[in-house]
Amino acid sequence: MPSSDVQSYATLREDLAKRDRSLREKVVSLEEAAGLVRDGMQVGIGGSTMSRTPMALIWELIRQGRKQLSCSRCIVSTDGDLLFGGGVADEIVTSWFAQGILWGLSKVMRHHVEAGDKRYQEWSHLAMGMRFRAGGMGVPFLPIRSMLGSDLMPLRPEAKEFDCPFTGEKLLLVPALNPDVAIIHVQRCDAYGNAQIDGLQFMDIDLALAANSVILTTERIVSNDQIRRMPDHTKIPFMCVDAVVEVPYGAAPHECYGLYEPMMKHMEAYVAQVNADPVEGMKAYLDRFVYGPKNWTEFLSLIGMEEIVEASRQGRSMYND
Amino acid sequence: MTSSNRYTASEILTVLSARALENGQLVFAGIGIPLLAATLAQRLGRPGLTILFEGGVIGAFVEPGKLPPSTNDQRCTKRANMVLGSADVLLLLQRGYVDIGFMGGAQIDQYGNLNSSFIGDPDAPKVRLPGSGGGNDISSLTNMIVAMKHEKRRFVEQVDFITSPGYLRGQNSRTDAGLPAGGVFRVITELAVFGFDAETRRIKVLSLNPGVTAEEVQDNTGFPLTFDDGVTVTEPPTNEELETLRMLDPERLFTA
Incomplete structure (x- = not known):
């Protein structure tokens, strides 16, 4: 389904009514979770730029x-490269789509979009936010005051100029975006999917509510007990969530x-390699770092202990005075 | 391009940008020079300057030597007053809480329109640029300062694509398009500082940077420039400004 197609309210409600929203355990493996994403789906990705990417x-x-x-x-960074380059x-x-400022x-x-084999559909940042929010609210659109007068407006005929009654x-009016599936990385959650997000939440709450x-x-x-000791830290409630995977260093x-900053040596080497060709x-990157390792932990060991320790040291220093 | 070897082009750009910010203002800053300039202003006696980032931050005090690599990284939240969702921080612009939007630019035209989307035809672009990010929202919803490198290919009569609106086609066209608030009021480069004519909304030179001639500015601009009646010469960066800036960005991530 093209991502600009707004779903009818009846369809949204029917799809949600079919989901098991009960308080139940949802823990699966990374392989099983990926199996829930099927070819052709619209996938909403949590985090932003180089932060809390469900890598x-x-x-x-x-x-x-x-x-x-x-x-x-x-906002998309090297995750977008991998999604295009990995086919x-x-x-x-x-x-916004680049590797990083x-x-x-x-x-x-550039290679894929300029050749025309992949599409980059551009909206303003606020428009993206209001598209997810409309999706999460169960309304077909929300009004905004940006994009007007710019060339982004004719570029996106899915958005409609409207005179306020x-x-x-x-x-x-920007159309609701209700992804088939959202993939979101968090610091901690319980087996039911009550997710606690530290720091920047980006658009993840709207995204979780919008997605099917x-x-x-x-x-x-x-544990659920631990969640219940700090319910004000819970940003995504369990009934939105269909699967939970524990992946340390999953971004x-x-x-x-609060846990680790970007692993800049790896990022710099990646950028140099893919921008050269x-x-x-x-x-070559995919062969070595994606197809090569037998599991995620082996991928982390290819990044290297030294870099992971340094990124963790920097990450935790957020809480230093 | 600067006549002095005391500072780089990025450094004078950052220093002049910082001078444009006042204590007490709420400034929505993009990454790179804008973030650095706003942080520099805080360190140079304007601690009441509130910086907002599109990642969802109100009131950041970025640490020296720990500049964030984007406005969506944890370093942006250091000593902030509040962390909130990205859409919500952008809605503060729409509601009108923000005094100044502060961005870099890839390509600008005579009416202050910015292009960060396409070089060439959008249907078959020669170069697909990164896109708007929050740029379109910031420039649509608040008064804006643009800080950018001065090159002929970046200062063009008409941008290939309006990603972030300035005054569109001049006169009242911005308001008529549904953008009654805000608009770009300063463009700062390593050569000069620009404003916009109150009626035509066309760009004009307000002041020349130290050691820069009017001819030099014109030669690096892709359209005929207007010079304000009382064009002045900007005071060069002080040692304090340069030393503080270098303390903030010791690795020269943004000021090389």
């Missing part, structure tokens, strides 16, 4: 050869707030 699940989707996904995320996604819906343009994105002012299913990867699974080589460089 282990993306890595597993590439390994399983998933195809023709349309992926949406507020998983045909389309990425976002507001430190490195300039993504040659991988109360004031007569011009507004832009949610897979959580988590640094650790804690590597990106960061996870977005096809062969990417293929």
Whole structure:
């Protein structure tokens, strides 16, 4: 389904009514979780840029050869490179797509988008947020006051200019985005999927509410008792969640707030390799770091203990005075 | 391009940008020079300057030597007043809480429109650029300062694609398009500081950077420039400004 198609309210309600929303254990393996994402789905990705990227699940989707996904995320960095280069996604819906401000343009994105074999569907950052929020609210659109007058508006005919019935002012209506599945990485959750997110939450709460299913990867699974001691830290409630996977360092080589910062040596080597040759460089990266390792922990060992320890030291220093 | 070897182009760009910010203002800053300039302003006697980041941060005080690699990294939250969702921090712009939006730019035109999406035809682009991010929202919803490198290919009569609106086609076209609030009011480069004519909304030179001639600015601009009646010469960066800046970015991530 094209990502711009707004689902009818009846369809949204029927799909949600079919889900088992009860308080039940949902822990599965990374392989099983990736199996819940099927070819052609619209996949919402949690986190932003280099932060709390559900990298282990993306890595597993590439390994399983998933195809023709349309992926949406507020801001995309090297995860988008891997989704295109790994053959998983045909389309990425976002507001910004590069490897990171430190490195300039993504040659991988440029290669695929300029050749026309992949699509980058651009919205403003606020528009992405209001699309997920409308999806999470069960309404078909929300009005915003940006994108008006710019060339982004004609680029996105899915958004409709509209005269406000109360004031007569011009507004832009952005369509709800209800992904088939959301994949979100968090610091901790229980076996039921009550997820506690430390630090920046980005658009993850709206995304979880909007999606027709949610897979959580988590640094650790804690007891329900522990969740109940700090219910104000719970950002995504269990009834949104369909699967839970415990993956320590599951956002590597990106960061996870309070635990580890981006693994910059790995990132720099990656960027140099794929930007030198977005096809062969990417293929070599995938062979070594995605297809090569027998599991996620072996991937981490390829990043290297020294870099992981340093990223963890920096990550935890957030809590130093 | 600077006439002095005391500082790099990025350094004078950052120093002049910091000077444009006042204590007490709420500034929505993009990554790179804007973040660095806003942080520099805080360190140079304007601690009441509140920095907002699109990752979802209100009131950051970035640590020297620990500049975040994007506005979505944990380093952006250090000593902040509040962390909130990305859509919610952008909605503060829409509600009108933010005094100044502060961005870099890849390509700008005579009406202050910015392009960060496409070089060439959007249907078959020569270069697909990263896109808007929060740029379109910031420039649509608040008064804006743009800090950017001054090159002929970046200063063009008309951008290939308006990602982030300035004054669109000049005169009242921005308001008529449904953008009654905000608009770019300063463009700062390593050569000069620009404002916009109150009526035509066309860019004009307000002041020249130290050691830079009017001809030099014109030669590096892709359209005929207007010079304000009382064009002044900007005071060079002080030692204090440069030393503080170098303390903030010792690895020269953004000021090389």
